[in-house]
Amino acid sequence: MEIDLSAQxxxxxxxxxxxxxxxxxxxxxxxxxxxxxxxxKDDPRRIIHSLKVGFALTLVSMLYYVRPLYNxxxxxxxWAILTVVVVFEFSVGGxxxxxxxxxxxxxxxxSLGVGAVHFARFFGHKGEPIVLxxxxxxxxxxxxxxxxxxxxxxxxxxxxxxxxxxxxxVAISGYRTDEILVMAYQRLSTIxxxxxxxxxxxxxxxxxxxxxxxxxxxxxxxxxxxxxLEGFEGEYFxxxxxxxxCAPEYKTILTSKSTxxxxxxxxxxxxGHGRFGxxxxxKQYLEIAGLVRQCAFRFEILNGYVLSDxxxxxxxxxxxxxxxxxxxxxxxxLRVALKSYSPETEKDLLEIIPGVxxxxxxxxxxxxxxxxxxxxxxxxxxxxxxxxxxxxxxxELGQHQLLHKGSVKRVLEGDNEEENNxxxxxxxxxHEEQPPTTNEKKVLGAET
Amino acid sequence: MEIDLSAQxxxxxxxxxxxxxxxxxxxxxxxxxxxxxxxxKDDPRRIIHSLKVGFALTLVSMLYYVRPLYNxxxxxxxWAILTVVVVFEFSVGGxxxxxxxxxxxxxxxxSLGVGAVHFARFFGHKGEPIVLxxxxxxxxxxxxxxxxxxxxxxxxxxxxxxxxxxxxxVAISGYRTDEILVMAYQRLSTIxxxxxxxxxxxxxxxxxxxxxxxxxxxxxxxxxxxxxLEGFEGEYFxxxxxxxxCAPEYKTILTSKSTxxxxxxxxxxxxGHGRFGxxxxxKQYLEIAGLVRQCAFRFEILNGYVLSDxxxxxxxxxxxxxxxxxxxxxxxxLRVALKSYSPETEKDLLEIIPGVxxxxxxxxxxxxxxxxxxxxxxxxxxxxxxxxxxxxxxxELGQHQLLHKGSVKRVLEGDNEEENNxxxxxxxxxHEEQPPTTNEKKVLGAET
Numbered sequence: 065m066e067i068d069l070s071a072q073x074x075x076x077x078x079x080x081x082x083x084x085x086x087x088x089x090x091x092x093x094x095x096x097x098x099x100x101x102x103x104x105k106d107d108p109r110r111i112i113h114s115l116k117v118g119f120a121l122t123l124v125s126m127l128y129y130v131r132p133l134y135n136x137x138x139x140x141x142x143w144a145i146l147t148v149v150v151v152f153e154f155s156v157g158g159x160x161x162x163x164x165x166x167x168x169x170x171x172x173x174x175s176l177g178v179g180a181v182h183f184a185r186f187f188g189h190k191g192e193p194i195v196l197x198x199x200x201x202x203x204x205x206x207x208x209x210x211x212x213x214x215x216x217x218x219x220x221x222x223x224x225x226x227x228x229x230x231x232x233x234v235a236i237s238g239y240r241t242d243e244i245l246v247m248a249y250q251r252l253s254t255i256x257x258x259x260x261x262x263x264x265x266x267x268x269x270x271x272x273x274x275x276x277x278x279x280x281x282x283x284x285x286x287x288x289x290x291x292x293l294e295g296f297e298g299e300y301f302x303x304x305x306x307x308x309x310c311a312p313e314y315k316t317i318l319t320s321k322s323t324x325x326x327x328x329x330x331x332x333x334x335x336g337h338g339r340f341g342x343x344x345x346x347k348q349y350l351e352i353a354g355l356v357r358q359c360a361f362r363f364e365i366l367n368g369y370v371l372s373d374x375x376x377x378x379x380x381x382x383x384x385x386x387x388x389x390x391x392x393x394x395x396x397x398l399r400v401a402l403k404s405y406s407p408e409t410e411k412d413l414l415e416i417i418p419g420v421x422x423x424x425x426x427x428x429x430x431x432x433x434x435x436x437x438x439x440x441x442x443x444x445x446x447x448x449x450x451x452x453x454x455x456x457x458x459x460e461l462g463q464h465q466l467l468h469k470g471s472v473k474r475v476l477e478g479d480n481e482e483e484n485n486x487x488x489x490x491x492x493x494x495h496e497e498q499p500p501t502t503n504e505k506k507v508l509g510a511e512t
Numbered sequence: 513m514e515i516d517l518s519a520q521x522x523x524x525x526x527x528x529x530x531x532x533x534x535x536x537x538x539x540x541x542x543x544x545x546x547x548x549x550x551x552x553k554d555d556p557r558r559i560i561h562s563l564k565v566g567f568a569l570t571l572v573s574m575l576y577y578v579r580p581l582y583n584x585x586x587x588x589x590x591w592a593i594l595t596v597v598v599v600f601e602f603s604v605g606g607x608x609x610x611x612x613x614x615x616x617x618x619x620x621x622x623s624l625g626v627g628a629v630h631f632a633r634f635f636g637h638k639g640e641p642i643v644l645x646x647x648x649x650x651x652x653x654x655x656x657x658x659x660x661x662x663x664x665x666x667x668x669x670x671x672x673x674x675x676x677x678x679x680x681x682v683a684i685s686g687y688r689t690d691e692i693l694v695m696a697y698q699r700l701s702t703i704x705x706x707x708x709x710x711x712x713x714x715x716x717x718x719x720x721x722x723x724x725x726x727x728x729x730x731x732x733x734x735x736x737x738x739x740x741l742e743g744f745e746g747e748y749f750x751x752x753x754x755x756x757x758c759a760p761e762y763k764t765i766l767t768s769k770s771t772x773x774x775x776x777x778x779x780x781x782x783x784g785h786g787r788f789g790x791x792x793x794x795k796q797y798l799e800i801a802g803l804v805r806q807c808a809f810r811f812e813i814l815n816g817y818v819l820s821d822x823x824x825x826x827x828x829x830x831x832x833x834x835x836x837x838x839x840x841x842x843x844x845x846l847r848v849a850l851k852s853y854s855p856e857t858e859k860d861l862l863e864i865i866p867g868v869x870x871x872x873x874x875x876x877x878x879x880x881x882x883x884x885x886x887x888x889x890x891x892x893x894x895x896x897x898x899x900x901x902x903x904x905x906x907x908e909l910g911q912h913q914l915l916h917k918g919s920v921k922r923v924l925e926g927d928n929e930e931e932n933n934x935x936x937x938x939x940x941x942x943h944e945e946q947p948p949t950t951n952e953k954k955v956l957g958a959e960t
Binding site: 099100103104107110111113114115117118119121122125128129134139142145146149150193196197200201202204205206208209212213225228229232233236237239240318319321322357358361362364365421424425428 | 547548551552555558559561562563565566567569570573576577582587590593594597598641644645648649650652653654656657660661673676677680681684685687688766767769770805806809810812813869872873876
């Protein structure tokens with residue numbers, strides 16, 4: 065009887081455990097599936113890229129499966145597979161850069177390797193490995209050192225690696241095999257086949273252009289600045305309210321330099337496509353991005369003031385609210401407002417410091433925005449983006465996009481006398497009504 | 513006679529050209545040699561690294577040159593060469609991370625590949641390539657997609673690549689060769705040999721530790737802040753003088769995040785060495801680095817004010833000079849100075865805005881420095897760096913190093929009553945006398 069009970073208890077206990085385990089497993093699986101879905105949703109091109117890699121690999125594996133192809137390449141077709149796996153990158157620029165580097169480096173290093181083997185044969189059977197060893201050491205060291213040069217590192221790093229690899233292989237195996245010419249030829253041709261498959265799949269199946277990504281990223285960064293500036297009035301000037309606890313969007317701009325550099329680097333390898341010509345001014349993007357980052361630095365400080373408890377007295381705030389909202393480049397109104405506000409004895413200077421500082425940084429930001437606007441305008445000219453847009457509209461759009469949705473207006477001295485316009489004003493009206501839809505912003509950003 | 517003259521003229525002309533060409537060539541060669549020297553001088557470890565790569569490659573080439581070794585491995589020893597070229601990185605952490613990734617991924621993918629080939633054989637001679645093709649497509653796509661997961665990308669990106677590579681090779685060549693088990697074994701063992709050679713050379717011949725580099729970089733960044741702050745008094749407060757035209761050192765900190773992240777990532781792969789234990793708090797470095805960058809953002813704004821023509825009136829400047837130089841954390845003196853300075857009617861508020869803003873940002877910087885000091889202190893505890901230093905001295909050193917050479921002094925409430933010290937003051941004295949030597953600074957930085 066007792067045994068029966070404990071057996072039953074044990075059964076119940078086991079059942080309990082099994083239930084707990086299965087529910088835990090279920091939770092974990094759901095969590096992972098959600099994570100996978102998120103990664104895919106964040107950028108659906110990732111899923112497409114994965115399928116493209118699978119497709120290219122299956123394509124190149126035909127070299128093995130189809131008898132006539134196998135007969136002509138044999139085991140070396142393995143190099144084609146290796147090439148596809150190693151060379152296929154997310155963007156067209158990445159794939160092109162790696163393919164070209166790999167092909168070219170293999171050609172050069174292969175020829176040098178064959179030369180080295182022939183040269184070493186002069187030294188007899190005993191001297192040959194010694195001479196080859198010395199040559200290998202010297203070339204490997206020199207090529208490795210060359211990878212530290214910034215220019216080579218930036219563009220030809222992979223080429224230098226493949227150079228060392230191919231030279232070592234040809235030089236070393238040349239000591240044992242007499243067919244190094246055949247080997248070198250087979251290696252080169254299979255690499256070319258692999259590289260070509262990668263390039264074709266990369267360009268013709270849903271291509272991902274690094275250049276377009278760079279363009280969108282910069283436009284998006286400018287939008288982030290605009291969004292923050294738009295939200296700023298709402299956060300500082302009304303009666304103290306709860307501030308958004310999530311980190312403002314512009315924060316990512318502060319450390320986005322390396323991504324921008326990489327994209328600009330890859331974009332240079334890409335052929336002309338869509339609105340991006342072969343000689344598209346990619347360098348200019350980095351210049352604009354630098355200015356945008358400068359502006360974001362100022363936002364970072366401004367944000368500190370918004371978040372801090374140090375608030376200027378209410379009457380001072382209300383005094384500078386209007387000129388801060390509608391700010392001209394020389395900030396004339398702001399100056400006037402500050403001028404007219406002579407601190408009374410009881411309201412001492414100390415209390416208005418945060419407000420004054422903030423206003424002062426805002427003036428700096430306007431300077432910054434003006435610079436960005438200038439750079440974007442210069443860029444539009446270089447990129448021949450003007451053609452599709454009325455030049456005046458384009459100039460306005462450039463600033464629209466900076467502080468978007470009617471936030472910036474060029475104020476000309478006189479009326480439309482553009483020639484006399486030696487020191488243009490830029491009016492920035494930060495308002496909350498009619499927040500533009502995301503689509504609208506994207507169009508504005510992409511049109512630059 | 514005439515012909516003679518023209519022939520002479522031609523000779524002279526040719527001589528001239530040859531001279532020009534040779535001098536141009538000489539200039540170019542000298543320029544390149546100087547460039548090479550500079551790259552080497554900037555970091556002599558680059559030269560050593562290049563020699564190490566050459567050495568490891570020559571070592572692995574012995575597999576080919578020495579007959580008994582060649583007999584046991586044959587042509588597959590090529591994989592050992594390939595492994596050395598691809599896996600040998602500048603830092604120990606890089607080499608270890610790549611070797612371990614490569615070895616482990618080869619083992620897993622090799623086993624899976626052998627399994628896939630055996631599974632596919634059930635489907636007959638015609639079905640085999642189709643089943644293998646489908647498996648290849650699915651696994652390659654899945655593995656490629658996994659590389660988009662931030663955690664995998666950060667640590668196992670290379671492993672995922674090698675997984676795809678090995679699986680494709682084993683699965684595809686398994687269709688043609690019956691000796692895939694032998695092939696898989698040889699590939700794995702040669703990769704292990706290559707990887708082991710890399711790891712041994714990397715650790716035992718002049719090792720470059722990513723962790724040490726990270727430590728030095730952060731310490732150096734803190735020094736850069738200190739240097740700027742030290743030079744600041746000299747630049748803003750004396751009578752207007754020529755400002756250093758070269759970019760201040762701290763500028764590099766603004767965009768050094770990606771380098772720091774990479775180093776911290778590699779440092780995690782490294783075994784304990786010197787003062788860095790196995791569980792060294794590498795994460796803490798990134799935290800400190802973030803605070804240092806926050807501080808550098810503020811410097812960027814401050815620098816804008818120093819460079820701008822907007823200077824506050826002289827009497828105001830002289831009023832805040834002393835409290836700006838000797839600044840306490842609550843900036844009491846600065847507050848008092850600002851309080852006592854009531855703008856007269858003719859000197860309006862507008863004129864002192866730049867000065868007020870600057871002082872205000874300086875107060876922010878002091879807050880920032882205090883945070884860095886706290887983070888460094890916390891870190892020292894976690895890293896067990898205290899042992900070698902007197903705790904009090906260490907606390908002082910932490911701040912010494914921040915604003916170095918007697919610039920910071922902890923002011924205790926009462927005298928040495930550390931228990932009552934609920935809100936410590938930090939006095940920052942920016943002075944120009946006795947600039948510390950570079951060695952001194954380095955010691956301070958490295959000791960943290």
